[in-house]
Amino acid sequence: DAGITQSPRHKVTETGTPVTLRCHQTENHRYMYWYRQDPGHGLRLIHYSYGVKDTDKGEVSDGYSVSRSKTEDFLLTLESATSSQTSVYFCASSGTGDSPLHFGNGTRLTVT
Protein backbone atom coordinates (compact mmCIF):
# COMPACT_ATOMS: atom_id res chain seq x y z
CA ASP A 1 0.00 0.00 0.00
CA ALA A 2 1.09 3.59 -0.62
CA GLY A 3 2.61 5.28 2.40
CA ILE A 4 0.06 7.96 3.06
CA THR A 5 -0.55 9.52 6.44
CA GLN A 6 -3.00 12.10 7.67
CA SER A 7 -2.67 14.38 10.64
CA PRO A 8 -4.26 14.95 13.00
CA ARG A 9 -6.35 11.78 13.33
CA HIS A 10 -8.95 13.53 15.46
CA LYS A 11 -9.67 17.19 16.03
CA VAL A 12 -12.32 19.15 17.87
CA THR A 13 -12.54 22.84 17.09
CA GLU A 14 -14.91 25.73 17.55
CA THR A 15 -17.04 27.42 14.93
CA GLY A 16 -15.20 30.24 13.21
CA THR A 17 -11.68 29.00 13.80
CA PRO A 18 -9.33 28.09 10.95
CA VAL A 19 -8.31 24.44 10.66
CA THR A 20 -5.62 22.80 8.53
CA LEU A 21 -5.47 19.10 7.84
CA ARG A 22 -2.29 17.58 6.49
CA CYS A 23 -1.76 14.70 4.09
CA HIS A 24 1.70 13.27 3.49
CA GLN A 25 2.62 10.57 0.98
CA THR A 26 5.95 8.89 0.37
CA GLU A 27 5.17 7.25 -3.00
CA ASN A 28 6.00 10.21 -5.21
CA HIS A 29 2.43 10.12 -6.51
CA ARG A 30 1.48 12.98 -8.78
CA TYR A 31 -2.24 13.05 -7.90
CA MET A 32 -3.66 13.77 -4.47
CA TYR A 33 -7.25 14.15 -3.33
CA TRP A 34 -9.29 15.32 -0.37
CA TYR A 35 -12.70 13.78 0.30
CA ARG A 36 -15.23 14.13 3.05
CA GLN A 37 -17.52 11.30 4.09
CA ASP A 38 -20.90 11.81 5.69
CA PRO A 39 -23.75 9.39 6.34
CA GLY A 40 -26.00 9.09 3.31
CA HIS A 41 -23.56 10.88 1.00
CA GLY A 42 -20.62 8.56 0.64
CA LEU A 43 -17.29 10.14 -0.25
CA ARG A 44 -17.52 13.55 -1.87
CA LEU A 45 -14.55 15.17 -3.56
CA ILE A 46 -13.49 18.50 -2.07
CA HIS A 47 -10.36 19.37 -4.03
CA TYR A 48 -7.70 17.48 -5.88
CA SER A 49 -4.21 18.15 -7.17
CA TYR A 50 -2.57 16.92 -10.34
CA GLY A 51 0.89 18.25 -9.55
CA VAL A 52 2.78 20.72 -7.42
CA LYS A 53 0.83 23.98 -7.31
CA ASP A 54 -1.81 22.48 -9.64
CA THR A 55 -5.16 22.05 -7.95
CA ASP A 56 -8.80 21.97 -8.95
CA LYS A 57 -12.17 22.05 -7.24
CA GLY A 58 -14.29 19.02 -6.58
CA GLU A 59 -18.03 18.82 -5.99
CA VAL A 60 -18.08 20.31 -2.45
CA SER A 61 -15.26 22.86 -2.46
CA ASP A 62 -17.05 25.85 -0.85
CA GLY A 63 -15.44 26.78 2.46
CA TYR A 64 -12.25 24.82 1.73
CA SER A 65 -8.91 25.70 0.22
CA VAL A 66 -5.89 23.55 -0.54
CA SER A 67 -2.21 23.93 -1.19
CA ARG A 68 0.40 21.67 -2.71
CA SER A 69 3.87 23.17 -2.43
CA LYS A 70 5.66 19.81 -2.49
CA THR A 71 4.84 16.53 -4.19
CA GLU A 72 4.48 14.72 -0.88
CA ASP A 73 2.23 17.16 0.97
CA PHE A 74 -1.35 18.25 0.34
CA LEU A 75 -2.94 20.58 2.87
CA LEU A 76 -6.65 21.17 3.33
CA THR A 77 -7.70 24.37 5.09
CA LEU A 78 -11.07 25.31 6.48
CA GLU A 79 -10.83 29.09 6.57
CA SER A 80 -13.58 29.51 9.17
CA ALA A 81 -14.94 26.19 10.37
CA THR A 82 -18.71 25.65 10.52
CA SER A 83 -20.71 22.86 12.13
CA SER A 84 -21.64 21.59 8.65
CA GLN A 85 -17.98 20.76 8.15
CA THR A 86 -18.07 18.17 10.93
CA SER A 87 -17.12 15.06 9.02
CA VAL A 88 -14.53 12.39 8.38
CA TYR A 89 -11.92 13.62 5.93
CA PHE A 90 -9.93 11.22 3.76
CA CYS A 91 -6.87 11.99 1.74
CA ALA A 92 -5.86 9.80 -1.19
CA SER A 93 -3.11 9.64 -3.77
CA SER A 94 -2.47 7.97 -7.09
CA GLY A 95 0.36 7.81 -9.56
CA THR A 96 -1.71 8.85 -12.56
CA GLY A 97 -5.17 10.25 -13.11
CA ASP A 98 -6.41 6.80 -14.11
CA SER A 99 -4.83 4.57 -11.49
CA PRO A 100 -6.48 3.42 -8.26
CA LEU A 101 -6.48 5.63 -5.19
CA HIS A 102 -4.65 4.77 -2.00
CA PHE A 103 -6.16 6.26 1.11
CA GLY A 104 -4.92 7.60 4.39
CA ASN A 105 -6.56 6.54 7.65
CA GLY A 106 -8.82 9.56 7.81
CA THR A 107 -9.25 12.58 10.08
CA ARG A 108 -12.33 12.87 12.24
CA LEU A 109 -13.16 16.56 12.60
CA THR A 110 -15.79 17.89 14.96
CA VAL A 111 -16.79 21.55 14.83
CA THR A 112 -18.71 22.66 17.93
Place this chain on the structure above:
Amino acid sequence: RKEVEQDPGPFNVPEGATVAFNCTYSNSASQSFFWYRQDCRKEPKLLMSVYSSGNEDGRFTAQLNRASQYISLLIRDSKLSDSATYLCVVNPRGDMRFGAGTRLTVKP
Protein backbone atom coordinates in the same frame (compact mmCIF):
# COMPACT_ATOMS: atom_id res chain seq x y z
CA ARG B 1 -28.36 13.87 -11.42
CA LYS B 2 -25.44 12.50 -9.43
CA GLU B 3 -22.30 11.53 -11.33
CA VAL B 4 -22.35 8.06 -9.80
CA GLU B 5 -25.37 6.27 -8.37
CA GLN B 6 -25.58 3.09 -6.37
CA ASP B 7 -28.38 1.19 -4.70
CA PRO B 8 -27.69 1.89 -0.99
CA GLY B 9 -29.12 -1.45 0.10
CA PRO B 10 -28.73 -2.82 2.68
CA PHE B 11 -28.28 -6.28 1.28
CA ASN B 12 -28.64 -9.02 3.89
CA VAL B 13 -27.69 -12.44 2.53
CA PRO B 14 -26.86 -15.86 4.00
CA GLU B 15 -23.39 -17.34 3.77
CA GLY B 16 -22.81 -18.98 0.42
CA ALA B 17 -25.21 -16.71 -1.45
CA THR B 18 -24.42 -14.87 -4.67
CA VAL B 19 -24.99 -11.14 -4.57
CA ALA B 20 -24.71 -8.49 -7.26
CA PHE B 21 -24.30 -4.74 -7.05
CA ASN B 22 -24.81 -2.24 -9.83
CA CYS B 23 -23.59 1.28 -10.25
CA THR B 24 -24.56 3.77 -12.96
CA TYR B 25 -22.57 6.78 -14.08
CA SER B 26 -23.54 9.89 -16.02
CA ASN B 27 -20.39 10.94 -17.87
CA SER B 28 -19.94 8.82 -20.99
CA ALA B 29 -16.33 10.00 -21.30
CA SER B 30 -15.34 8.19 -18.10
CA GLN B 31 -12.30 6.04 -18.67
CA SER B 32 -11.47 4.17 -15.49
CA PHE B 33 -13.62 2.32 -13.02
CA PHE B 34 -13.03 0.62 -9.70
CA TRP B 35 -14.73 -1.17 -6.84
CA TYR B 36 -13.63 -0.39 -3.31
CA ARG B 37 -14.52 -2.01 -0.02
CA GLN B 38 -14.93 -0.04 3.19
CA ASP B 39 -15.22 -1.50 6.65
CA CYS B 40 -16.86 0.49 9.41
CA ARG B 41 -14.81 3.53 10.42
CA LYS B 42 -11.93 2.54 8.15
CA GLU B 43 -10.52 3.95 4.95
CA PRO B 44 -11.73 2.54 1.62
CA LYS B 45 -9.51 -0.14 0.11
CA LEU B 46 -9.27 -1.18 -3.51
CA LEU B 47 -11.13 -4.37 -4.24
CA MET B 48 -10.60 -4.48 -7.98
CA SER B 49 -10.32 -2.42 -11.10
CA VAL B 50 -12.98 -2.86 -13.77
CA TYR B 51 -11.83 -3.55 -17.31
CA SER B 52 -13.79 -3.24 -20.52
CA SER B 53 -13.73 -6.97 -21.15
CA GLY B 54 -14.79 -7.81 -17.61
CA ASN B 55 -12.49 -9.33 -15.04
CA GLU B 56 -12.52 -11.84 -12.24
CA ASP B 57 -10.57 -12.19 -9.02
CA GLY B 58 -11.46 -15.34 -7.15
CA ARG B 59 -15.07 -15.06 -6.03
CA PHE B 60 -15.40 -11.52 -7.37
CA THR B 61 -16.38 -10.58 -10.93
CA ALA B 62 -16.58 -7.05 -12.28
CA GLN B 63 -18.29 -6.01 -15.49
CA LEU B 64 -18.46 -2.76 -17.44
CA ASN B 65 -21.26 -1.87 -19.82
CA ARG B 66 -20.31 1.33 -21.61
CA ALA B 67 -23.43 1.47 -23.75
CA SER B 68 -25.69 1.53 -20.70
CA GLN B 69 -23.14 3.32 -18.52
CA TYR B 70 -23.04 0.95 -15.60
CA ILE B 71 -20.59 -1.26 -13.79
CA SER B 72 -21.40 -4.29 -11.72
CA LEU B 73 -19.82 -6.43 -9.04
CA LEU B 74 -20.77 -10.04 -8.46
CA ILE B 75 -19.75 -11.85 -5.30
CA ARG B 76 -20.13 -15.63 -5.31
CA ASP B 77 -20.15 -17.93 -2.29
CA SER B 78 -20.43 -15.04 0.18
CA LYS B 79 -18.39 -15.23 3.36
CA LEU B 80 -19.04 -13.56 6.69
CA SER B 81 -15.88 -11.55 6.08
CA ASP B 82 -17.45 -10.01 2.95
CA SER B 83 -19.69 -7.89 5.18
CA ALA B 84 -18.75 -4.31 4.38
CA THR B 85 -19.80 -1.33 2.28
CA TYR B 86 -18.95 -1.58 -1.40
CA LEU B 87 -18.19 1.62 -3.26
CA CYS B 88 -18.01 2.09 -6.99
CA VAL B 89 -15.63 4.69 -8.35
CA VAL B 90 -15.72 6.38 -11.73
CA ASN B 91 -13.13 8.68 -13.22
CA PRO B 92 -14.82 11.22 -15.53
CA ARG B 93 -12.09 13.86 -15.80
CA GLY B 94 -9.16 12.81 -13.66
CA ASP B 95 -11.24 13.49 -10.55
CA MET B 96 -12.35 10.23 -9.00
CA ARG B 97 -16.03 10.18 -8.06
CA PHE B 98 -17.56 7.74 -5.63
CA GLY B 99 -21.00 6.26 -5.36
CA ALA B 100 -22.67 6.48 -1.96
CA GLY B 101 -21.94 2.82 -1.30
CA THR B 102 -23.95 -0.37 -0.87
CA ARG B 103 -23.99 -2.01 2.53
CA LEU B 104 -23.67 -5.81 2.54
CA THR B 105 -24.24 -8.01 5.57
CA VAL B 106 -23.55 -11.72 5.25
CA LYS B 107 -25.23 -13.80 7.95
CA PRO B 108 -24.46 -17.31 9.19
